Amino acid sequence: MKITANDPKRKSWLKVNKNSDFPIQNIPFGVFITKNDIVTIGTRIGDYAIDLAALHQLGYFEGIPLTDDIFMQDTLNDFIDDGRKTWRLVRNRIADLFDNENTKLKDQSKHIVEILFDINEIEMLMPVAIGDFTDFYSSKEHATNVGTMFRDAENALLPNWLHLPAGYHGRSSSIVISGKKIRRPYGQSFPKGSKQPVFGPSKLVDFELEMGFITSVANKLGKQIPIEETEDYIFGMVLLNDWSARDIQAWEYAPLGPFLAKNFATTISPWIVTMDALQPYRVESPKQDPKPLPYLQLEGNNSYDIKLQAAIKPKKEVETIVSNTNFKSMYWTIYQQLAHHAVNGCNISNGDLYGSGTISGSTEGSYGSMLELTWKGTKPIKMNDGSKRKFIKDGDTIILRGYCKNDKIRIGFGECKGKLRKAKYFKDKE
């Protein structure tokens, strides 16, 4: 089945600004609540949010096998369960309905009033009920930087790193939607020169610029997923900020990996951009040497050219862009990550979230965390408001952005934002 929604010649009868992340070729999926407290599944074109439940009730999805209430949900999980063919049919249909050449919906002003919302009049909610969350560690540059800082440059990459997409399990309960404020965590750390661990607010709160993908059910427990089939089970992608407390992490992480240093919050962007929408931006992934084991081999262009940016906006001040990087630099692809995850029979479920790991390029300005950008705080960043940053300060908002662009079309992810609030302990006075 063709992905007709991607046709670069399409224009919508809805106004779309030139630099919008959401032209008619995007058609992402999300969940929002209207000012009348109605929760619905929707999509976005330009600065309009579109209520898909209302559109479905009006009969515009006729001919596509969908249950009546498929979009009257507070998560996309059931829709994801319908599978790739249905995702594609729905996305193609939406593109047709909003195509400037098509008058079917365009002329129904009463219907339009029912389904269309100004993006500033709605609030985005978590798009999926997340099952399991796994975070990979797939940027060679990031792993090398971290290894150099914490061990030594000669042995920066551990022996397993080039043979498998290293990953670990994260916490699902603390994954939040863009806009939700994050508390600076309390915890144990072991400052240099100290004789005992100390307890208090983390002093080294960091962001990690990542992307995440969301899956449908893919395999039963005990079965693998052939790498050629992995893409059938990936619904779409989001921006992901893997908030990290470096002082807590340094003290706790051996030998079981990061835990409280990470699980206080993970922020994702609200609109899931489908893998179908990203198809025009597929590019070759970095050459892998040594050649991976057969279960990780996949021919073709398996990475995506997604331009990424991280900015810090201090309270009441202008933002400073601290990182410009690109998803295509990731050494391990999302298909390799998923095939590896299931090679032992681990079952991949509906609504699982898989993070890429910090996305760092090969140049200093392209690193995806303050840890690397300031090289452990030794090279503070000069901010546009005159202040300096080693790590994140209370009141700072971290903003991640990402988009794909070729000579014809730009599609993007919008923003993934979170403001860091002052730490608070239950024994503190209100």
Added chain:
Amino acid sequence: MKITANDPKRKSWLKVNKNSDFPIQNIPFGVFITKNDIVTIGTRIGDYAIDLAALHQLGYFEGIPLTDDIFMQDTLNDFIDDGRKTWRLVRNRIADLFDNENTKLKDQSKHIVEILFDINEIEMLMPVAIGDFTDFYSSKEHATNVGTMFRDAENALLPNWLHLPAGYHGRSSSIVISGKKIRRPYGQSFPKGSKQPVFGPSKLVDFELEMGFITSVANKLGKQIPIEETEDYIFGMVLLNDWSARDIQAWEYAPLGPFLAKNFATTISPWIVTMDALQPYRVESPKQDPKPLPYLQLEGNNSYDIKLQAAIKPKKEVETIVSNTNFKSMYWTIYQQLAHHAVNGCNISNGDLYGSGTISGSTEGSYGSMLELTWKGTKPIKMNDGSKRKFIKDGDTIILRGYCKNDKIRIGFGECKGKLRKAKYFKDKE
């Protein structure tokens, strides 16, 4: 409110064998399916499963604030959401109804037929929809054994171990109920003397004898849980087998912790024994030196005297008990684990599962894994059928058992069983 269900003088009008894990003082909660395909929440006395949905419909929970369908569910999550006071009211009521001195239900033979099932005529299902799964590492003996084997005896415990209950996130999707067969996992390992990682079935599949506790919602994201309040949020405990592939683990675990070595399966026992039922068996936990930080300090008897056993039953042969140990030896308590988990503001949810980590005592026969029992395979175990075991063989069934016993009453967890099946790759011929 008194836990009247625990009264040791109670006897049930249902027959209970002397060594049963399920006298009227237990009243665990579980989910089962009858031979008529009815799924219900239930409890167990002796060898009878009791349908709580039917009991509720017949009016026997009158006066307790419960929704009509609270037991007509395929998980306990909604009941857990009702909170500790309700758990206690329900358990006390059940004890009253089945008390030999009480004729209210005893004399209603028509009702009894509706609610009672022979334990062999039902099938147990997963008792909860598990949100997040965290596995701790709280046995000092286990951590010391593993540290000695993989590093050296002098530095067996890492510096953080005595200061915090180390833990990491596990996989929820692959947690299964006792009885479900487990596939030996495929994966990468790096055998001694090899120049490259190899791919194939794990050669070192192991069990880990653990216990797990299940929580209700406890805190909002960004808030801590004072350690004194943690016990309000713990519903009950189960036996837990944290299946592990030691060869995969050795190759993959640095620096992010265990991943595919563990997430192919975790087995839990089907009946959740409530914390109320376990109260009579509270005992002092091991003295902690150094004294933990204030947020981890809690007065009183905070461990539980639970006798534990692991057995291996080869196909068509008699079983061999390979470990006898006790939960009370755990260095970090469940209350410390939960307070630590939330100290950074990580939100604890309904249906979360928290594993203790392998429970190893101080003597050789009390270790909770084959890794330790056979000291990395160097001291094979002699089995009752004449065979030997370094790790688990295809066809072996691992059986965990646990019970508490004082001079009056024995209550237990039943069995947590799983049979290891031969590895199978998708390219293998059927």
